[in-house]
Amino acid sequence: MGAKARPSRSISPNGQALSDGGLSPTSAGSRTLAPRPALRPRKSVKELEAEYHDSDEDVPEDAVIWNVPISPRPPMHSTPSSPTRTISTSLTPELKSAASNTSSTEEPPRSATRPNMHHSATVSAFPPEPSSPRLQRGRTWKEDLSEEAREVAAALEEHAERVSQERRRSTRNSTNGSPPRPSMKLRTKTSVMELPPLQKGNVMIDPLPISKEKEAVLTRTRPSWLPPKSQKEEKKHIKEWERMMAAAEAAEKKRLAKEVEQQQQRKHVESNIARIWEQHVIPNWDDVIKEPRTRELWWRGVTPRDRGTVWSKAVGNELSLTEASYANALKRARVLQSSVNNLPEEERSKHADAGWLAAISRDVSTVFPELGIFGPGAPLHSTLEDLLLAYSAYRSDVGYVYGVHKIAGLLVLNMSASAAFIALANMLNRPLALAFLINDQATMSRIYSTVLSTLKYKMPRLHEHLTNPETGFKGPEEWLHPFLATLGTQLLSPDSCSRLWDIAVFEGDKTFVRAAVGVLALLESRLYGPREELLSLIGWSARPLDFEEEQVIVAIREAGKISPHSSTPDLNGNKR
Secondary structure, eight states, X not given: OOOXXXXXXXXXXXXXXXXXXXOOGGGTTSOOOOOOOOOOOXXXXXXXXXXXXOOGGGSOTTOOOOSOOOOOOOTTTSOOSSOOOOOOOOOOHHHXXXXXTSOTTSOOOOOSSOOOOOHHHHHHTSOOOTTOHHHHHHHSHHHHSOHHHXXXXXXXXXXXXXXXXXXXXXXXXXXGGOOXXXXXXXXXXXXXXOOOOOOOOOTTTOOSOOOHHHHHTOOSSSXXXXXXXXXXXXXXXXXXXXXXXXXXXXXXXHHHHHHHHHHHHHHHHHHHHHHHIIIIITTTHHHHTTSTHHHHHHHHOOOHHHHHHHHHHHHOOTXXXXXXXXXXXXXXXXXXXXXXXXXXXXXHHHOTTHXXXXXXXXXXXXXXXXXXXXXXXXXXXXXHHHHHHHHHHHTTTTOOOTTHHHHHHHHHTTSOHXXXXXHHHHHXXXXXXXXXXXXXXXXXXXXXXXXXXXXXXXXHHHHHHHHOGGGOOSSTHHHHHHHHHTTTTTTSOHHHHHHHHHHHHHHOTHHHHHHHHHHHHHTGGGOSSOHHHHHHHHSTTOOOOOOOHHHHHHHHHHHXXXXXTSOOBOTTSOBO
């Protein structure tokens, strides 16, 4: 059954085959093939069975084997799942041209290159002998096993066939029949500190081009127009630079970790404050609100979800307004608006109420534009417009005053329309807000005097600059009126203004005086310019300040810390 080694043969230029590698006298210059080494004889099926003999001689006589699934049969005895792969023998490029000249009766030359064949392929090329006891046992194994053992044995054979196919496929794809290489792990990219660039010069200082000799001695830590460093000094400075960069990176990581820790602490404090407001203060309002320790609680701020309830309770309802009051006021405003809109254009322009109705429609969309919720078609546009119409109809003696729209917008952010109407009416009925609403010059002058005296005590240089006639202001109303008339909503962001109102609803109008001084303290370094520059920061055209909430609250707290020996008048003109 084994294959014998066949001697190599060469082809003469005339197409005649020469045995034993000999050369004819006429083919001295032709190429010859080296003799192929003898192949190892293949083993027959009987020899393979003898090598893998698995007779039952070693099994004890008293052993009982029953319904045991047999192990998977070798590929030579299993049913092939695919037709036998034929092995093609091809000619080498040197022999193709010579073989075309040979006669058809002669045996075609064999390839000098041994074909790559797997051992399993060579064994399976020989059909098994019918008399093989292993094959005989394989044919009848299903009949001797129970149903469960038969299923297990079939599963084992299926698994063995699948593993064999995968092994053949991987061997076929590998080079020269070698097993595939394991996938190499990609090297993880490590963070390497980037060195400073070479100092190649500055056109403004050294405009001449750099020579090759000078470029060869350029360093990373000294400008090109200075004498070059030695390599030893350069390495020393590079190491120092790396240490500084590593220290800076460590400091940055420490700072970020500290910020994360502070943020977590802030969230923890906010959750505790919310629990105190909801479980302790609001249920026991009349008793807890009088305790001194509660004052620090509102200075820390009210949680947004409880802000509407707390503001409504703290502002109170001295005017005894109800939801019906809001509905009736809004109804009157709608009737008035409809009647004005039905007038001819000439008569409408002369109507007394047409001006403030148009002003409300114009100003609603300008409230806190950074939030984008009061613009045309936005969620709270119609709610704010209804609130302003209702309040203007309620205070028909005053109508609509510019600045009220921002106060109303802050209330709408934190409570319903009817609750905002009640809080707005009572908040604007307090002395400071009412003075600016009805333009009470005497009360407004006292308020300005209180702010100026506090400013002179805290920041005398800024006070001197703002009151100096050379600055161009006619009076303090030019730079104080926008903040005080809007109760802080003109210059502060919604979040900062909400924190201000958390204090003002409890402590009253003095909070807005302290807040005016605190805001001036935050902007002090930018308030020593001319009049136009100051109005762009604290006037009606100013944009909301980009300070954090805590910065604003700290500035307001510091503005109220006045020495007891000073004689600063309060809102009523009394010395304190």
